[in-house]
Amino acid sequence: xxxxxxxxxxxxxxxxxxxxxxxxxxxxxxxxxxxxxxxxxxxxxxxxxxxxxxxxxxxxxxxxxxxxxxxxxxxxxxxxxxxxxxxxxxxxxxxxxxxxxxxxxxxxxxxxxxxxxxxxxxxxxxxxxxxxxxxxxxxxxxxxxxxxxxxxxxxxxxxxxxxxxxxxxxxxxxxxxxxxxxxxxxxxxxxxxxxxxxxxxxxxxxxxxxxxxxx
Amino acid sequence: xxxxxxxxxxxxxxxxxxxxxxxxxxxxxxxxxxxxxxxxxxxxxxxxxxxxxxxxxxxxxxxxxxxxxxxxxxxxxxxxxxxxxxxxxxxxxxxxxxxxxxxxxxxxxxxxxxxxxxxxxxxxxxxxxxxxxxxxxxxxxxxxxxxxxxxxxxxxxxxxxxxxxxxxxxxxxxxxxxxxxxxxxxxxxxxxxxxxxxxxxxxxxxxxxxxxxxxxxxxxxxxxxxxxxxxxxxxxxxxxxxxxxxxxxxx
Numbered sequence: 001x002x003x004x005x006x007x008x009x010x011x012x013x014x015x016x017x018x019x020x021x022x023x024x025x026x027x028x029x030x031x032x033x034x035x036x037x038x039x040x041x042x043x044x045x046x047x048x049x050x051x052x053x054x055x056x057x058x059x060x061x062x063x064x065x066x067x068x069x070x071x072x073x074x075x076x077x078x079x080x081x082x083x084x085x086x087x088x089x090x091x092x093x094x095x096x097x098x099x100x101x102x103x104x105x106x107x108x109x110x111x112x113x114x115x116x117x118x119x120x121x122x123x124x125x126x127x128x129x130x131x132x133x134x135x136x137x138x139x140x141x142x143x144x145x146x147x148x149x150x151x152x153x154x155x156x157x158x159x160x161x162x163x164x165x166x167x168x169x170x171x172x173x174x175x176x177x178x179x180x181x182x183x184x185x186x187x188x189x190x191x192x193x194x195x196x197x198x199x200x201x202x203x204x205x206x207x208x209x210x211x212x213x214x215x
Numbered sequence: 216x217x218x219x220x221x222x223x224x225x226x227x228x229x230x231x232x233x234x235x236x237x238x239x240x241x242x243x244x245x246x247x248x249x250x251x252x253x254x255x256x257x258x259x260x261x262x263x264x265x266x267x268x269x270x271x272x273x274x275x276x277x278x279x280x281x282x283x284x285x286x287x288x289x290x291x292x293x294x295x296x297x298x299x300x301x302x303x304x305x306x307x308x309x310x311x312x313x314x315x316x317x318x319x320x321x322x323x324x325x326x327x328x329x330x331x332x333x334x335x336x337x338x339x340x341x342x343x344x345x346x347x348x349x350x351x352x353x354x355x356x357x358x359x360x361x362x363x364x365x366x367x368x369x370x371x372x373x374x375x376x377x378x379x380x381x382x383x384x385x386x387x388x389x390x391x392x393x394x395x396x397x398x399x400x401x402x403x404x405x406x407x408x409x410x411x412x413x414x415x416x417x418x419x420x421x422x423x424x425x426x427x428x429x430x431x432x433x434x435x436x437x438x439x440x441x442x443x444x445x446x447x448x449x450x451x452x453x454x455x456x457x458x459x460x461x462x463x464x465x466x
Contacts, residue, residue, distance in 0.1 A: 096290030098440035175456030
């Protein structure tokens with residue numbers, strides 16, 4: 001079957017990583033849009049959350065798709081990681097990296113797993129939080145805590161590092177590499193993670209700093 | 216004309232089956248106008264005179280165009296100078312007292328034959344599986360009968376600059392051969408002469424590449440940084456496109 005051959009080839013696996021990565025990035029955009037309501041105050045945020053959850057079918061279908069994307073992205077990522085480790089167990093006595101932003105590229109599996117840890121904490125902390133407490137109260141009390149807030153900030157920084165390689169790498173895998181657009185792509189690969197870092201990172205800072213005390 | 220004194224640490228390995236190790240050789244009075252391989256020649260002369268086994272290394276044209284030479288010098292394939300093969304690297308790039316660690320190009324797909332010599336026939340097998348064009352026999356066709364935009368010809372020529380030295384594989388954290396395969400596919404798929412086998416070529420060459428034990432590309436860009444011919448990873452992007460299209464249409 002051509003699809004099995006395609007998926008089991010090295011480039012096919014990369015394309016699966018790239019396309020699930022792109023869809024997860026789009027999910028991140030919709031999530032960021034929803035979370036931006038926090039900056040408008042607890043009432044706006046709470047009414048957004050209530051509105052969203054008044055359509056349980058939308059939430060169910062959407063989260064099933066996102067779960068599936070996560071599973072595929074992580075499974076293929078880990079498979080590639082272990083396959084590549086077979087090829088190269090630290091082979092040179094002296095090894096000098098030559099490429100730029102080698103840190104983000106070389107730590108993709110690790111930053112990815114840290115994001116997974118964050119997602120688990122996040123989902124069990126907020127998605128499956130007790131239903132009788134309004135979500136705006138849960139968010140405020142959780143993120144006002146220094147430990148919880150710092151963990152969130154750290155995770156957003158890790159996400160930014162992951163995306164700073166991931167965004168460019170995804171386009172390269174799709175074959176998007178043209179001198180006319182390369183400078184734009186090189187900028188976007190830092191601007192997009194910075195945007196998410198500011199928007200998401202601002203939320204724990206908002207509560208931890210006391211600016212959101214009247215939330 | 217100045218001369219420098221060096222300490223060399225060279226990977227010595229008897230054959231594919233034996234274990235290798237780094238051996239230290241002091242070398243003094245090296246003329247800075249010498250090439251890196253000439254410096255190794257001097258070392259080998261001394262070793263031979265002392266009745267020891269000389270260091271085996273691949274070389275042929277010594278003009279940077281054949282792709283035979285190559286070693287990892289202080290952690291960088293083909294040494295510290297950019298876009299230069301090992302034979303065209305000159306000793307003026309080093310200072311007296313430097314320690315040079317010289318290791319072979321390492322990859323699961325490149326077994327070490329002896330010392331710094333590796334078997335890169337995996338590259339040949341990738342080429343054999345699709346790196347050709349069909350040409351009708353008969354009289355020689357006139358030149359320029361097929362119009363090709365000069366920009367396209369230049370891009371194909373940029374890809375064709377690949378000498379197949381294997382530095383891309385040696386420096387890739389995953390031991391992937393994507394830059395090599397990308398260059399070989401690009402040089403043919405860009406030109407009208409390469410169209411008849413275009414899809415089958417992409418499928419066959421990628422299949423061979425995977426089978427030979429090369430790793431998976433993670434876009435670490437190390438290959439591009441060390442390539443002595445400055446082959447761009449744009450060729451890898453083109454390879455990805457070619458392989459996707461071929462898989463969807465003829466896979």
